[in-house]
Every structure is written in C-alpha cells, then in structure tokens.
Amino acid sequence: MSQAILQVRDISLSFKGVKAINALSFEVARGEICALIGPNGAGKSSLLNVLNGVYRFDAGEIVFEDQHFQRIDPLGAARRGIGRTFQNNALFKKMSVLDNILTGLSRHMRSRFIEQALGLPRARREAEAFRLRAQGILEFLELQAQRDVLVGNLSYGLQKRVELGRALIAGPSLLLLDEPMAGMNAEEKQEMARFVADVNRDLGTTVVLIEHDMGVVMGLSDHVVVLDYGRKVGDGTPAEVQANPDVIAAYLGVANE
Numbered sequence: 001m002s003q004a005i006l007q008v009r010d011i012s013l014s015f016k017g018v019k020a021i022n023a024l025s026f027e028v029a030r031g032e033i034c035a036l037i038g039p040n041g042a043g044k045s046s047l048l049n050v051l052n053g054v055y056r057f058d059a060g061e062i063v064f065e066d067q068h069f070q071r072i073d074p075l076g077a078a079r080r081g082i083g084r085t086f087q088n089n090a091l092f093k094k095m096s097v098l099d100n101i102l103t104g105l106s107r108h109m110r111s112r113f114i115e116q117a118l119g120l121p122r123a124r125r126e127a128e129a130f131r132l133r134a135q136g137i138l139e140f141l142e143l144q145a146q147r148d149v150l151v152g153n154l155s156y157g158l159q160k161r162v163e164l165g166r167a168l169i170a171g172p173s174l175l176l177l178d179e180p181m182a183g184m185n186a187e188e189k190q191e192m193a194r195f196v197a198d199v200n201r202d203l204g205t206t207v208v209l210i211e212h213d214m215g216v217v218m219g220l221s222d223h224v225v226v227l228d229y230g231r232k233v234g235d236g237t238p239a240e241v242q243a244n245p246d247v248i249a250a251y252l253g254v255a256n257e
C-alpha cells in the first residue's frame with residue numbers, strides 16, 4: 001500500500017476553452033488533512049468535482065488507493081470510498097436529521113427497491129444495520145438531541161454538521177469538503193474545525209478541504225496545496241506555504257490587502 005492515498009497526475013480540465021485546471025499534479029498522504037486554497041476561480045471546486053467523478057477531465061490520471069483512473073464516475077467514486085460535501089448544502093429541509101444522514105447511503109444499498117418496498121428479510125436487515133450506523137454518526141457529531149428535528153429548523157452551523165454526517169455514514173476513506181465553514185460565525189467555524197479534526201483522528205479518514213479562512217487552514221491542515229488560474233503555485237506544510245513568495249503574491253498578499 002502506497003503512502004499516498006491519492007495522486008493527481010497532470011490533470012487538465014477546460015470549459016469551452018477556459019482552462020479551469022492546468023496540468024495539475026500533487027499527492028495526498030494517507031491520513032492527512034490537506035487544504036486546497038487559492039483565489040476565486042482558481043479551480044478548487046472543479047478539482048473536487050474531478051475527484052468525485054462529476055467532471056470528466058481532459059488529460060492526466062488519478063491514482064486512488066493504488067488504482068489508476070483515466071475516468072471516474074460518481075457512483076464508482078462513492079463505492080470506492082470517496083465522500084463529498086458541497087459548497088451550498090443540498091440537504092432535504094423537510095426531512096429529519098436522521099433521514100438526511102441515511103440518504104448518504106443510497107448509493108451503497110445492496111437490497112433492491114422492490115425488496116425494500118415489500119419489507120423482505122435482506123432489506124429489513126440492511127435497514128437495521130444502516131440505522132445503527134446512523135446512530136453512531138449522530139453520537140459522534142453530537143447530534144442525538146436533533147435526531148428527529150426537521151433539517152430546515154436547524155441553525156446553519158448544525159445543518160453543515162448534518163451534511164458532514166451524511167458524507168460520513170458511507171465510511172469514506174477520502175472525504176472531500178467544499179468550504180465546510182463558509183458562512184459560519186467564529187464559534188461555528190471553531191466547532192466544525194474540531195469535528196473535522198476528530199473525523200480525521202478518530203475515524204482515520206483522509207480529508208481534502210477547500211477553505212478561505214487562513215486561520216482555520218493553518219491551524220487544521222497538515223498539508224496545503226495552493227492553486228491559481230488552475231495551476232499549482234504552492235505545495236507544502238502550512239508554514240512552508242505561508243513563507244512561499246509565489247503564494248504570497250498569488251493569494252495571501254491579495255487576501256491581506
């Protein structure tokens with residue numbers, strides 16, 4: 001088993017001639033928290049969409065768990081252990097917290113719809129196992145008290161936590177988080193950072209996250225990759241990246257203006 005859980009090799013992606021990602025290569029070590037940073041339009045979300053199979057890349061390859069891919073599809077990515085949350089959360093507001101978390105398993109069900117509808121034994125056993133897993137996630141994320149609350153009635157910070165739970169229930173080995181702290185107040189950010197660190201440490205999940213708050217990035221990540229116009233302009237520890245003149249010019253300088 002290689003040290004790197006993920007290798008991005010020379011990946012390019014264009015939209016009608018606009019290069020969103022340009023010959024990008026970097027590695028994510030197993031067990032680390034890797035932050036992707038860069039100005040708006042740098043290609044960060046596009047990269048997450050490439051990694052979980054939503055966008056088809058034009059060139060290069062992805063190596064995940066030592067397997068080489070020239071193409072990834074969303075179902076295949078989910079089944080191989082790549083989980084994902086989105087920038088604008090896509091929860092079901094009129095469903096309970098528990099049911100929202102259970103929707104994270106829809107791609108992993110073995111029993112067929114007809115077996116579920118008829119309540120056949122395999123479907124019943126599967127449903128029970130999934131409920132137990134959901135219960136474990138609720139406890140881990142300290143959401144037991146909100147188990148039956150409709151998601152639309154929760155605070156924004158708690159909704160983001162439910163979204164994390166929905167991604168976690170499938171037991172991903174690699175979790176992609178698209179701005180998990182966006183729009184949060186300082187307290188909510190701190191709380192979410194704690195949960196991301198707990199997921200990484202206690203569940204052993206490798207995390208790749210996009211984040212704009214430099215304080216959060218520097219405190220939480222083991223590794224930072226900096227993008228600008230679809231290219232990599234920095235790659236190293238938070239301290240190395242902070243001291244890199246190209247990064248300061250491309251991003252940190254701009255952010256500090």
Ligand SMILES: Nc1ncnc2c1ncn2[C@@H]1O[C@H](COP(=O)(O)OP(=O)(O)OP(=O)(O)O)[C@@H](O)[C@H]1O
Pocket residue numbers: 015018019020038039040041042043044045046047
């Ligand atoms: N579906 C799409 N169709 C056309 N162009 C797109 C699409 N998605 C992204 N782009 C373009 O690709 C480039 C990279 O965008 P992307 O959203 O990946 O950047 P980002 O770093 O995530 O930015 P932000 O921080 O604003 O979310 C931009 O020029 C964007 O306009």
